[in-house]
Amino acid sequence: MTNVSSTADDILACARTLIIAGGYNGFSYADIADVVGIRKPSIHHHFASKVDLVRTLVSRYREEAAAGLSAIERNIPDPSGQLKNYLAYWEACIKDATAPFCVCALLASELPILPEEVALEVRAHFRALASWLTSVMERGKRQGRLQLAGTARVEAEGFMAAVHGAMLSARAYGDPKMFGVITRPLLERLSATR
Amino acid sequence: MTNVSSTADDILACARTLIIAGGYNGFSYADIADVVGIRKPSIHHHFASKVDLVRTLVSRYREEAAAGLSAIERNIPDPSGQLKNYLAYWEACIKDATAPFCVCALLASELPILPEEVALEVRAHFRALASWLTSVMERGKRQGRLQLAGTARVEAEGFMAAVHGAMLSARAYGDPKMFGVITRPLLERLSATR
DNA sequence: GACGACCTACCAACTGGAAGGTAGCTAGCT
DNA sequence: AGCTAGCTACCTTCCAGTTGGTAGGTCGTC
Secondary structure, eight states, X not given: OOOOOOHHHHHHHXXXXXXXXXXXXXXXXXHHHHHHTSOGGGHHHHOSSHHHHHXXXXXXXXXXXXXXXXXXXXXXXXXXXXXXXXXXXXXXXHHHTSSOSOHHHHHHHTGGGSOHHHHHHHHHXXXXXHHHHHHHHHHHHHTTOSOOSSOHHHHHHHHHHHHHHHHHHHHHHTOTHHHHHHXXXXXXXXXOOO | OOOOOHXXXXXXXXXXXXXXHHOGGGOOHHHHHHHHTSOGGGHHHHOSSHHHXXXXXXXXXXXXXXXXXXXXXXXXXXXXXXXXXXXXXXXXXXXXXXXXXXXXXXXXXXXXXXXXXXXXXXXXXXXXXXXXXXXXXXXXXXXXOSOOSSOHHHHHHHHXXXXXXXXXXXXXXXOTHHHHHHHHHHHXXXXXXX
């Protein structure tokens, strides 16, 4: 499988980094062109419009996320361990600063001004992530390995919100450790053996 | 106390609404001019630059927040009630859609591309809010009216992150109720009488 | 007559994007 | 083997509209 055209991927990767830094309006074609080493209008050869670029970017991000979650699902049997692994993934991302924020979380914050096509993808990510977390919570409850205070759904939404908030705080404080400080208690509470 | 010049305030209020919708790069002078009913360059009469406008906007927002928190401090003795009131405030804001997001939370998400002067104000807000929440947690613990799992500081940071995440989820789902769904369990856990 | 509040008329730089051209590769036909 | 057609990947040139911002003028009020 030879990587025939890496340019389109380069553009997507670059755009992702820029979006993570400043959202949809935080970057321009010129920014991408500079980094990728291509002329600005050439980007249109790979992506018809900015909306198109960001939509496929988010769509691909969602695919990767889904793949990551099913990898967790495959490799880790324990629901508590799955949550732990999910948090560890983000903790690593934030620590090495490669992608210190969830693309969809950032875009969600500016949802009101997002092109509808992009907004749809972003909302879909939230539903998918919450759905996976809910299933993990449910399984954990059934197996008696997770201690839920409320319903699996509410617990999952709370977990997701806390993770997003933790990303934000880590960024605001400029301190990657803050993510762990905030998220570790989540696990402790859920996997408490009483 | 006659409101001598309301235009500057109108500009600030309008800019605040626009920032809440889409962040620093989500609005332009033209947008403000349209809403306020003024010509675009006239904004410069009130605010030397966009950075200046947003900086004073955030600064004023922080003042209002501080005033709000000390009002809570004044009127509500119970730490648990104080947290409840804080959440109720945001729940109302999100429900009536006047200001369904914290200005500083939104700006924090795009911190890397924010002008330094604005970034400083945003970081200061996070420190101030976390500091207040920490003091509430501490008092609640001392009085035996709040049940903390960890230190007051960690509990406060977790609370703040959850609130920000809840705002994000409410926005992503397009469902104001989600804020309450996520934040109510926070209070229940903290004020549990065991 | 000074000043605040606002205006019109500009500006350079940048925005995403359209148009059309070119170099190189490949497939199919003769 | 040679020719042609069509493809991808990029280029240059150009565009209308928008960005934040400047310069200088007008008008009403104290």
